[in-house]
Amino acid sequence: MGEGQEANVEIQERGEIFFFYLPKVEREEAHGPQDVQRLYIVLRPESGEIPVEQIQDPNSGGHGNTQEINIEKQMLLRFIVMGRKNLPDPSSKRGRPYWGFVEMVTTKSEDIKLALKGEEYDTATRGHRHNPPARALAEGIYRILRHSQAGKRMHTHLVYKLEYPPEDEKNEAQESLNIEREGSFLIQIKNPEQHGSTSSQFRGLDSKRKAKFPAHLQGLFGHLNYHPADPPDFLNYEGCEFLLISASDDIEEELGLELKTEVDSHQHDTSCSDLVRTFGETASTRAFLKGTWV
Template sequence: MSRILEQGEIFFFYQPRVGVEEVRGLGDVARFSFILKPDRKRRYRRVIVGRKRLPEPDHHEREWAFVYEVVDDPEKLKEDLERREYETNTRGTRVEPEARPVGEGRYAIVDHEGHTHLAYVLELPREPGPAQATFGVRPEASFVMAIRNPEAATPPGRGLPPHARAQYPPELMERFRGRRFAPVDDPRFLDQPGAEVVLIGAAEDVEDELGIELDPEHLELDAAAVFRTLRFRPDEIPVDPLERGELR
């Protein structure tokens, strides 16, 4: 049996390294992230994925990620995703390129047989290409998702430093029961910047594994939610990855 805890829109973005205009692989990428926008809520959670790609469902790979920011206005998200120029003492003007959308669709957080899953189905691009393959963004996928106890010890150099970890209210801390990880059985865990999660690749067929339908729409680019929900203009971001699946 599966129980949907939350549904909404999901957006995948990658940002090139400073000074890189044409991305040819992960070495040219500074960060890869996804944004969760729950239905009927003014909330936008941006989650940064550690190794800049989603884990492979077929091999049940694990990947660490953390909630970078949570805002109630998409304009605040755009400030971090837009092109930025700044001056340095040694190298002069440096350019941090704007982020590129590499996928959007529908997601659900699902309680399933004692675990919590993050599942999604893409709406765009219509035909995934090299850009999606680079970041492991499949047409649909499901990941077991667990939240890390911010009070649990971690090996040196792993995860966020203690001062950057989420500060949960007592009712959420109680859900850990002293464990290092807990299911994300309350989506409020993800409303705290510094929340650390582990994603474990589970399956490529969401309906077959979880018994749920996410009902993606067959969108054209001009109806993309990145414009409608996140309020980008088509001239503000490169859309080749979202429209044709091409790296840019």
Template sequence: MAEPGQERETVVLEEGDIFFLYRPRVEEEHPSSIGDVQRFEMVLRPHGGEKVRLLVVGRKRLPEAERHERHWGFVEAIRHSAKGIEKELRERRYDTGTRGERRRPAARPAGEGVYAITLEDGQMHLSYALELPEKPGQVQKAFKIAPEASYALSIKNPEKGKPVNAGLREEDEADYPEKLQEEFRGRRFAREDVGLLDFKGAEFILIGARSNPESEYGHDLGAEHENYEHAETIRRLRMVKSRHPVKPLLEGGWA
């Protein structure tokens, strides 16, 4: 850790586009509160990278930075393009043995911006700044999507067990190659290697750290105001309004 009065050492590990999304509960056509939501998700699209990550965040919202909340999450899918991730977010229909056909609604975009994963004195931090919506609304407030925030990011060692009734099943956890598994060095969490997120089933902890990361860490995230025409959610994730209601992204209201 840095001594009092010393500047903290910041190393940028990764930068890219970040997208926040929510998926309504099965058969919920018109969600109007977080109680109508099944999952809260994030997509990380690194600049110049070959992998795009779809992450699920526990408690269906981001941790509050000021309260230093801790939220668990996991990597749901890894794809080689943003278009491939969008297919995971579409409406699904499936048959059940007792209730007939069921419908899982498509995900709704709730925010987009830019992010950086930095290493601060041996601890990774995920920081972001919103570009859309221009003014956060009731949806962003429900999911605690602030205009900007930073979280300490630690990745769980799948060989160290888990608390009772918590985390993924053993068969769903990340299966790391031996070389990457060594990154944990026998610890419960790794805090330095962002590459550990590049595996389906990777589990992580986000801890609220800062509400003003750009000024606190001295790193300009490069956020710019966007509109529908230039929205990365539409251009990169192909989340057109014919499949995904975009009102939460543009106006901050439920859809």
């Protein structure tokens, strides 16, 4: 932080972050970004400013009904799809925003495993097609922060620091998709009831797939197109759209916050990996452990 830029940073939510990539259809292996179809992020919140969060009721049919979950006692998983196949470059401060959305919110790891699995299907024009399973790419810790500075509007950050792959491995696949060892992004939630002009670079989801926020969350937008991820409960609703904007690749320098991981950055023992324990039987972990394409 520069002189006179003292910041007030409050941690809203803490948890684990997992990254996966999906190779293109009919590609059994990826050899570079050109072979990647999708980038997935899974957030698993574990504690927060308010440990009891509201989530979308799975039986509500997307009508904004809610239920409560204690993230310190119950598993909560958010399955996120990025609109591009990489993250914004964290070293390119205030670069172009990247759009993404919450595809699934669940309390069951089996639901995420199903989303990561490959599938076989038939098309009228191309015949039988094979969609390969997703590959595990990285694991780390994340925080969602409320950031206030004198003379500036309050905003929120999604910050993370990797634990896997080990720092002394290649990290080739990760760096190709802009997943650095640590990163900080401004995160803004898109108002599902505001429809941008047709010239907008983010057309977003169609109306049937957009989030149906409960009134107390929807009311925070007013007539604005975007709102900070405050509270993080916004991310607990399927169809929640957001923007990530590069802020920094040095969290301590930018925010005065040191993220301490539970795993040594040179750790090669996968017994400490929650990703391997939870999803290792579904997603290949070679890229995750060796930092190479698979």
